[in-house]
Amino acid sequence: MAERSVGRRAFLRSTGFAMGAAALAACAAPAATGSDDAAAAAEPAVVTWWYAWSQLDPAVETISGLESFRDHMGGDTTVDYRGSTNTEAVLTALAAGDPPDGGSNMDYPNLWTRGVVFACNDWVDGSDVINPDDVVDAVWQGGFYDGNLIGVPSIESFLWYGLNYNAQHVEEAGLDPDDPPLTWEGVFEWHKALSKFDEGGNVTRIGLDPIDAMAGEPDFISLSYGHQWWDDETQAIDLNNELLVQGIKMQAEFFRHIGPDNFAGFRSVEGQGAWGGAFNAQAQSMIIEGYWHAGETTIQQPDVAVHNRATWAPVPGFREGAKIMATGPHMVQIFKEGQNPEGMFKVSEFLHNHEACQIIFEQVGWIMGIESWLPTIDADAYPGLRFYIDGINDVTDWLVGRRSPLHWYVNTQLWELREQVYRDLITAEEAVAELQTRAENEWEAQGLS
Template identity: 35%
Template sequence: HVISRRGFLRNAALVAAAALAGCAPKATPAPAAEKPAAEQPADEQPAPPTATPQPAAPAPKERIPIQYWLFWNQPSACEAAWRATDEWQQMEADGLDIEFRTGAGGDAGKTAVAAGTPPDVGCLGPQLDFALGGVLLDLNPFVDASDKISRDSFFTESYENASWRDMQFGIPAMECYVRLGLDYNERMVGEAGLDPDDPPETWEELFEWHEKLTKFDAAGNLLQFGIDPYDAMGGPGPHYASAWTVSMLWDFNDWWNPTDASITINNERFVESLETCAEFIRLMGVDNLAGVRSVEGQGTWGGSYNAEVQAMIIEGYWHPGETAKEKPEVSVLNRASWVPVPAWRAGDKVQCYTSHATSLYRDGTHAKEAFPVIEFQQSKAHCDIAFAEIGWLPALKEYIAGVEPIFPGLDFYLRSASEATHRYTDPRMPISTFVGDQFYVYRERVYRDEMTAQEAADAIQQAVEQEWVESGWAEKWGA
């Protein structure tokens, strides 16, 4: 019999203790005290009281580790405050140990999902693609059983946008609400001789502002520009949580017809949008714009706007809050208004409702136990912290009704929800990611004058039709 090192040390300690006890000197007994005359004999003393049995301590709750991932980085600023809320503390009291991770999207998130090692709960970005791939759970049963989430509490477009046929693959959360506004720097606009109180309403008027706001040095290098039409919300292709903005502004959002699976991308309105946006970039110079973007801090999605190199940007409601947090001195100059539309639909006020959605991942170890995280995302405590820290809003009607426009420009977005004449959402086409990829490639070929706008639209149409067949969707559509 071989004894372990730990067993050896334990036995050695016992032997040593016994040896010490045997070697210790015996104590001398104390003399017995005399018993007082009136004292009762020992065997007649009253018995000591019996201790009342105490109930056994409850067994500790089994801890359930929950992996909660988001693709954004910004929510990391909220983590400490979220963990301190009563709602988060209750989740922990109920046995959940939540590991919160941000910046978990992109290739890393897709790889984890493909490898069967996704988080239990979260939003990694392409949630519709994940739903179509069968890796998300249907949340309808969870919503039916919840006393914290009601379908009617959400903006209809936002809630339905996180569904596929009869499956609710996500719940709108974290970053939702309206997507479209023209934000502009009132100082830069005023210095160009333009009126900040009279923003452009058509793309023709927007181009006039763009010309007056664009500046070059003596060598022809771009110093400042009006707007990059493909920056921020102007740039994405179809996406369940974003918007193919040109399809909404030029009113061809019916390019995909789910009834008969017809695709009509190469329509005259799309062609017009490609040519119109190309004119803005040609004025600046393609390589000039790329040079500006290459400078640290002058990138897209607000970088060059914060640097006051870019005067206007097409953004969603989050822009006022994010700008206030990132560049307060620019935030105070921020104005917002309707995104201009083509002259042939002048007067239309366009708004888009989509939402990012949080899902439960089928292969998550404890996905079915993680729904309380989604319920927490709908709480006032959660939403208050997200709004205060990063300027983000949910898709909850009651919450939005109580929001104060504390960031410059936010008042427009709050008003736009009720003042819009045209409300759009993403049509959720199964290969929308592919459509977006083609849009990125061919729009550049147009503004580089490598092909006409019509040729680009025809090329996208052909590529999408081919992918529709080769992906198998043409065969299984309607099944």
């Protein structure tokens, strides 16, 4: 078992992320009365929870069947959960006046700025279950906007960045799995050595998709190159930046080596998708993902997982030695127009119990940053996980990610413009200039000024 805990205060200080007294501001969540509680306990209740993940369902089913869960909910409660449901589906339900009670793995800041979710400060302040001091600070404080807790951090929230690789592929290519590259230049050499083509020139295995999973997001490539495109304090957007230009140029080289159309054809094959699909099929040798890759791969494809190893995500050669990492909360957001907001909060409370954390860890492979539970994790339960458990104190560059209300908008636009770069339709300089303009226009269009 892992014997050391993550230092919460050190973790927060290292991110440079802190909240002022405004974090204690009152919220608009409805206060339950004693009579309301009694009525809820006397009648069967339904809590409707939608989330974008596809793999969480078995754990939710297990948790909702626990006697301890029923006791916590105060009666016979059914959790009507729906996986693989995205933000757009929730917006449609909101427009129809029939949203779920809660949502997770969605565009949290955007839903908050739309005014459709409760702030949860008062609920948490009155909770005997949730202890904010027992949650890694950067995770907990990452749930605050303008002093409001916009959801209950829970489910899974730990470390986001690492280069995971198939050691068997590496050995077969004549490379040393015990000496992985830590720079983009070195990873590109591995990419060329690990990629395979058939006699017709069609790619049959890729080394690394440089924008797969976490690597595709603007937060990642910016931090890798020593830049942050979003300033949480001033709300300034800095995308038209030379460091981002360099990052896009580097990522483009991975596509050019394979060929843009060749790469697209590879991805179109069933079972060779992103976010672990091609890695599980052994058609992809490396992937930049968070700690969850270790557990998910073990659960989904154990014969592949035994070859998985993890190390630091790459940085450019001029930043060699930098060790980057991000974190941030997933959460349960509670919709104002939901039918059972108090019930949804009670579900989110239970997710802070060690019993629920352990079920999610064992059945899905996920970790929630609960300080008192983290030391109980077996760092060797999943190949590659130990890197994330042991490496936390060696990080040099921290980020609390996905903070901008425009994060997912910028992410989508970056994907479009980056493809134009690696297809040589525009330059990287033109791409970041256009990205900056689009982001500023969207900021105005959403009334965020």
